[in-house]
Amino acid sequence: MNFAPVEDARSFLQDNPDIDMVELFILDANGVPRGKLLHREELLAVYESGRPLPSTILGLSLHGEDVEDSGLVWDVGDIDCRAYPLAGSLVRLPWRRIPTAAVQVSMHPSEGLPAAVADPRHLLVRVIDQLKADGYHPVMACELEFYLLDQQRDANGRPQPARDSDGQRPRSTQVYGLRELEQIEPFLADLYAACKQQGIPARTAISEYAPGQVEITLEHGEALAAMDQAVRYKRLVKAVAHQHGMQACFMAKPFDDIAGTGMHMHVSLADAAGHNLFASDDPAGTPLLRLAVGGMLASLLDSLLLFCPNANSYRRFQANSYAPLAPTWGVDNRTVSLRVPGGPAHTRHLEHRICGADANPYLAAAAILAGIHRGIREQIDPGEPVTGNGYAQAKTLLPTDWLTSLEALENSAWARDALGEEFLRVYLAIKRAEYRQFMGEVGEQDWRWYLTHA
Numbered sequence: 001m002n003f004a005p006v007e008d009a010r011s012f013l014q015d016n017p018d019i020d021m022v023e024l025f026i027l028d029a030n031g032v033p034r035g036k037l038l039h040r041e042e043l044l045a046v047y048e049s050g051r052p053l054p055s056t057i058l059g060l061s062l063h064g065e066d067v068e069d070s071g072l073v074w075d076v077g078d079i080d081c082r083a084y085p086l087a088g089s090l091v092r093l094p095w096r097r098i099p100t101a102a103v104q105v106s107m108h109p110s111e112g113l114p115a116a117v118a119d120p121r122h123l124l125v126r127v128i129d130q131l132k133a134d135g136y137h138p139v140m141a142c143e144l145e146f147y148l149l150d151q152q153r154d155a156n157g158r159p160q161p162a163r164d165s166d167g168q169r170p171r172s173t174q175v176y177g178l179r180e181l182e183q184i185e186p187f188l189a190d191l192y193a194a195c196k197q198q199g200i201p202a203r204t205a206i207s208e209y210a211p212g213q214v215e216i217t218l219e220h221g222e223a224l225a226a227m228d229q230a231v232r233y234k235r236l237v238k239a240v241a242h243q244h245g246m247q248a249c250f251m252a253k254p255f256d257d258i259a260g261t262g263m264h265m266h267v268s269l270a271d272a273a274g275h276n277l278f279a280s281d282d283p284a285g286t287p288l289l290r291l292a293v294g295g296m297l298a299s300l301l302d303s304l305l306l307f308c309p310n311a312n313s314y315r316r317f318q319a320n321s322y323a324p325l326a327p328t329w330g331v332d333n334r335t336v337s338l339r340v341p342g343g344p345a346h347t348r349h350l351e352h353r354i355c356g357a358d359a360n361p362y363l364a365a366a367a368i369l370a371g372i373h374r375g376i377r378e379q380i381d382p383g384e385p386v387t388g389n390g391y392a393q394a395k396t397l398l399p400t401d402w403l404t405s406l407e408a409l410e411n412s413a414w415a416r417d418a419l420g421e422e423f424l425r426v427y428l429a430i431k432r433a434e435y436r437q438f439m440g441e442v443g444e445q446d447w448r449w450y451l452t453h454a
Contacts, residue, residue: 001109001125002224004087006047012090013043016101023093023102024051026083027231029120029427030062030309031360035105043103050108052080058107058118059426061434062310069429072115082111086228091198095190095243104232117422120362121224127366127418128223131373136269136277138369139349141220142230143264145357147249148184148212148241159254161212162246184214191216191240198236200229213259220266220349223365230263230361252308252356253315260316260323261357265368266341267292268349278348283331284385285340285348292350293338294382295375296368297327300337300354302412303367304398305405305431307355311438314400316356324353326394328386335390337398354398363427370418402438406431 013019022043025035034057038046045051059072066073089104107116116122131138147161154160195202201219216237218229234250241248253260269277269288278289308314316323324337332342339351355364374380386393399405409415410428 001084001106001122002087003084003106003108004047004090006044008087008090009043009047009085012101013040016092016099018099019092019101020098021096021100022046022090023100024085024105025102026053026057026105026107027120027360027362028058028060029118029360029363029430030060031120031231031234031358031363032060032062032064033231033235034060034064046103046105047085050082050084050111051105053083053105053107053115055079055081055115058115059430061430061437063437065433067430067433069433070118070426071429072118072426076114079114081107081113081115083107088199089228089232091232093239094194094197095239102235104228117420118426120360120366121227123419123423124224124227124362124366124369126420127369127373131269131369134373134376135271136373136376137272137274138223138372139220139268139270139276140223140226140365141266142218142226142233142361143215143262143266144218144230144234144237144250145213145215145261145263146237147251147254147261148187148214149247149249149254151242151245151247159247159249187240187244187246190243191237194236194240195233198232200233200236202233213261220268223267223369227361227365234361250357252310252313252358256315260318262316262323262353263355263357263359263361263364265352265355265364266349267352267368267372269372276346276348278350279346280348281345283340283342285350288376289340289348289350290382291375291380292372293329293375294380295373295378296338296350296352296371297329297382298378298380299367299371299374299414299418300327301399301405301408302415303371303409304354305402305409306363306367307359308405309360309363309431310356310358311402311435313356313358314402314405317398317400324398325391326397328390328394329382330386330390333386333388333390335388336386340385366419374414374418402435406435 022038025033055072056078059067059070083105085103093100106121107119149159150162203217238248278285280286328336329338330336331340337354
């Protein structure tokens with residue numbers, strides 16, 4: 001585990017004498033940052049001896065409620081578990097009125113028990129280490145789509161796109177529209193500046209397939225570092241949007257009649273010297289790339305809950321929506337789940353198009369890489385790539401409901417071996433609790449459908 005030395009904190013405090021507060025956070029299973037707000041004088045102690053956090057912090061539902069079946073509540077007396085700062089994560093938060101920094105922590109493998117078994121970042125580290133032991137060094141990048149919404153709801157109480165710099169509310173799709181990006185230039189300028197200050201390699205911005213929808217690409221790099229950056233970037237987008245009077249929404253399907261939001265994961269394998277093992281003049285890549293595809297397809301149903309973790313996630317799966325519907329792969333084809341993008345031979349890689357933007361980057365990356373490793377170990381042939389319309393050629397469809405995915409992960413012998421019994425016990429307990437609560441809640445849709453007509 002790459003914990004940070006105390007010298008990092010000393011140097012930061014020396015270079016930033018105005019910092020008064022430090023936001024300490026850890027990412028839970030749902031990808032929600034949770035933690036504490038510390039005073040400046042408390043920071044060095046965190047680096048020297050860690051910070052105690054309650055075991056329940058990694059056993060909470062999406063609403064921040066204890067999940068008793070997680071084993072991290074009464075069974076262990078909500079014991080304190082020590083977390084330590086991650087290298088390179090101590091940064092300024094330029095949008096805060098009080099001069100404030102943030103530092104990301106992770107549970108110590110031994111001092112952080114029992115909560116350490118549920119730390120999503122630990123799972124990714126373990127999967128990466130297993131690949132590296134066989135000579136494969138994963139390289140990844142993340143594309144996160146999001147909506148810029150008004151902080152005020154419409155007359156019916158529903159979310160609506162934020163007004164642009166002309167005071168207008170976008171109404172048309174205008175995918176790849178440059179004017180749409182120009183109209184949110186003040187937000188983008190502050191976002192790119194904050195990314196630069198925090199060392200997050202934000203690159204291409206695109207106006208996506210719905211009014212107010214944006215995608216910004218992060219640069220590829222070592223898999224763990226890339227997911228650390230995705231986690232911090234998501235927090236940064238929300239904060240900068242709020243500063244501009246908007247809400248950045250990463251919900252998988254916030255509107256029923258326009259596109260959902262995805263998190264496309266780009267992945268390749270390198271050798272110890274950094275050479276791309278998928279590089280090939282063949283647009284379909286190397287035999288190793290095909291095995292990686294085979295493993296990802298074979299593991300797709302078992303790991304779908306990690307890619308699509310919430311009830312709303314499955315509303316995104318609709319035909320001809322640029323969201324995948326089937327366990328398919330293809331070359332430079334956006335109608336499939338696993339795409340081999342075009343480009344020069346040395347850039348050959350896979351684009352995993354299944355995750356919603358609501359997925360936890362650590363867990364999604366762990367499942368992707370574990371699937372790749374399975375394909376290599378078991379020599380799984382993915383079959384021929386799909387050409388043409390992948391929607392029309394789909395023979396087996398992905399589940400479009402939460403419970404099916406939950407049960408698939410729960411019953412998967414492969415997942416227990418690849419992801420670990422202890423992690424799955426906690427994660428599935430959380431998701432079971434959320435499922436029961438969601439299904440027990442009666443709301444506007446029920447009244448609209450059944451109040452009069454049932």
